[in-house]
Amino acid sequence: MRLVTPAGTLRVQGSPPDQAHARTDPTPLGQTSVNCWVGGPETLLGWLETQLGLAATAPLxxxxxxxxxxxxxxxxxxxxxxxxxxxxxxxxxxxxxxxxxxxxxxxxxxxxxxxxxxxxxxxxxxxxVELKFPSEAARLHAVLAALASGQTLPAHVCTLDEGIARRPALWQCVLRQLNVVAAAPSRCLAPEGTALREAQECLLHEHEMTLAPDQSVRWAATRSDAAACELVAQVLGNDPEELSGGVIYCDDDALAIRLDACLARRRLPTMGPLPLIRSISSCR
Incomplete structure (x- = not known):
């Protein structure tokens, strides 16, 4: 999603609520980066709470x-x-x-x-039982109640990567009260005839994927998180000159921490999720 306001741009990538995390994103040439954030639904919810004067502290x-x-x-x-x-x-x-x-x-x-x-x-x-720490649904209900009481949001345009119908019902109620437009359709950028192009087309059109790896993409599967982290670290260690051009996506934060440990043992640059480690330590 991308939310444009007079003060700047709030871009929010569509993702499952339990995997939504704010992150910075390079701004394209010629586009302002004033008040620009990238993240998941949590980022959009935080923006709504800020505009409506609601408590905006997301519990761990x-x-x-x-x-x-x-x-x-x-x-x-x-x-x-x-x-x-x-x-x-x-x-x-x-x-x-x-x-x-x-x-x-x-x-x-x-x-x-x-x-x-x-x-x-x-x-x-x-x-x-009602919990002291609010859930995402409770925070959304508070947003809806504030809007129903007559509070208004600043002028904005919210661009969704996915249609409103693909979001949970409570999010649909909130999104219908925003100025929402559809994002430009994603395009496959990999060369024609490659396995990577086939994978991109399957993901974009939600087709069943029968991937035959070639030079453009490799696929490895394991049920062990530890084995997966060791494999990735070993592959990166075999070609350290290419590290700066790589992107690693981890399914969850715990996996990122485990991968960092494997990279550190091989004296390779780590992703450094230190803020997350500190937040976990503070809960113990």
């Missing part, structure tokens, strides 16, 4: 999980009681993830008897 995931861990009682009748007994932290994290997804879908909690057992317990049980 570990804070919300810890709060739910303490709030969940030991009730053997719950569908997830065994999971809580085996690994309380992991079970609470999974329950919180599912609850957040339901709330973003604007779940009314309707008739719980129509739902599976785990959903019934999520609806009627202690897993729905």
């Amino acid at each position: 995931a570990c804070q919300r999980i810890t709060e739910l861990v303490r709030a969940l009682p030991d009730e053997p009748a719950l569908a997830f009681a065994d999971s809580l007994r085996c690994d309380r932290w992991r079970a609470a994290a999974e329950l919180l993830r599912r609850r957040d997804e339901l709330e973003l879908a604007d779940w009314s909690q309707g008739d719980p008897q129509q739902f599976p057992a785990i959903a019934r317990d999520l609806c009627a049980g202690p897993a729905m």
Whole structure:
């Protein structure tokens, strides 16, 4: 997404809410970089909260999980009681993830008897206890309430990389109150006839990918995060002159930290997620 205001530009890349992270982005030649941010839905939500005078402090995931861990009682009748007994932290994290997804879908909690057992317990049980640290859905409800009370946003144009219909229901309610336009369609830039071009076309058109690697792209798969990090570090170590031209995308922050450790052991430049490490340490 890209949000243009009289003061500058806010660009927000569409991504799943649980993987949204603000980052800087080089500004194209001839385009102003005043008030320009790049990130996910969290960046757009933070902008909305700032404009509407709402509390804009996003809680850390570990804070919300810890709060739910303490709030969940030991009730053997719950569908997830065994999971809580085996690994309380992991079970609470999974329950919180599912609850957040339901709330973003604007779940009314309707008739719980129509739902599976785990959903019934999520609806009627202690897993729905109100937490001190707000969820993304709670923050969106606060934005909607502020707009409904008569508050207005500054003039803006929000350019979406993906259509509104592809976002969760609660986000759709918010986006419909913004001045939204569609982004220019993405184009495949890899040379014709290459595996990389085929992969780009499959991703853009959401086709099933049957990739036959060639000189343009290589594909490696493993179920082990450690093995994946070691492989990437070894490949980079074999050709250190090309490091400056490479881009590494990690699926989550923990994986980035693990990859940094592998790179550091080989005395290679690291990505340096130090702010994240500090935030994790502060939660312990």
